[in-house]
């Protein structure tokens with residue numbers, strides 16, 4: 001079985017496509033997950049895609065990623081980005097290379113979005129590329145872990 005990477009989306013990202021489309025665009029979570037699955041496959045990786053509106057469930061999946069020997073995590077923690085010490089601690093606890101992603105450019109928005117508890121536990125952060133940020137995150141993660149693009 002190809003090596004797994006976890007793609008985790010947090011609260012309200014199930015509403016992508018209908019939620020504030022002027023900020024988040026019109027693509028849906030299903031579009032995000034398809035993009036991630038295809039991009040990961042291009043590097044011989046399997047994207048395990050999950051979304052939850054609950055902090056504890058996201059933490060459980062971060063722990064699960066270690067059990068599954070995941071090669072990496074792509075995480076859009078949504079609003080928990082700006083509040084969750086517990087998600088930060090989970091990422092530090094599992095020591096799996098992580099990329100933080102945001103659909104919107106959080107630094108061009110309200111000041112309460114300018115701080116991320118995830119960033120300190122991630123090796124890279126991407127924001128403002130729309131859903132293409134997930135594709136870019138997987139390419140960067142693949143490079144970091146030495147996964148080779150399939151011909």
Ligand SMILES: O=C1C[C@@](O)(C(=O)O)C[C@@H](O)[C@@H]1O
Nearest residue numbers: 012076078079102103104113
């Ligand atoms: O829910 C979200 C989505 C978000 O993570 C993004 O993808 O742009 C940015 C967060 O500030 C916000 O709470």
